[in-house]
Amino acid sequence: MTTTTANPSQPLAGLRLLVAEDEMVVAMSLDDLLSLSGCHVTKAGRLAKALKIAATDTLHGALLDINLRGESVFPVAAELDRRGIPFIFLSGYSTHHVEPPWQDRPVLEKPYDHDALLELIGATFRA
Secondary structure, eight states: OOOOOOBTTBTTTTOEEEEEOSOHHHHHHHHHHHHHTTOEEEEESSHHHHHHHHHHSOOSEEEEESEETTEESHHHHHHHHHHTOOEEEEESSOGGGSOGGGTTSOEEESSOOHHHHHHHHHHHHOO
């Protein structure tokens, strides 16, 4: 995995992140927030595209909406885990919708606080 040097004014600068989110407004909001924080964002709104990115792209982490157009995102989580890439689940549901193999992973419930999200990203992907 590629390492990045943190910039004190942009502590997330240089992070390469996958955002798997099927709600366009939410995906655009995340892209804006993360880009302003210095991240490089690749978006996927469908499971097949998210799986391809998870399997091939150089990533420091991923934000995964649990449900992508009616399909479970857990195959993407499995691929990221296989590659040693950390991820955070985003969910409009309660945390009990996370399947047992992934229940120890961070989950941020929607709607989420931007500061809390950025703090969790820093703690999870810079660790």
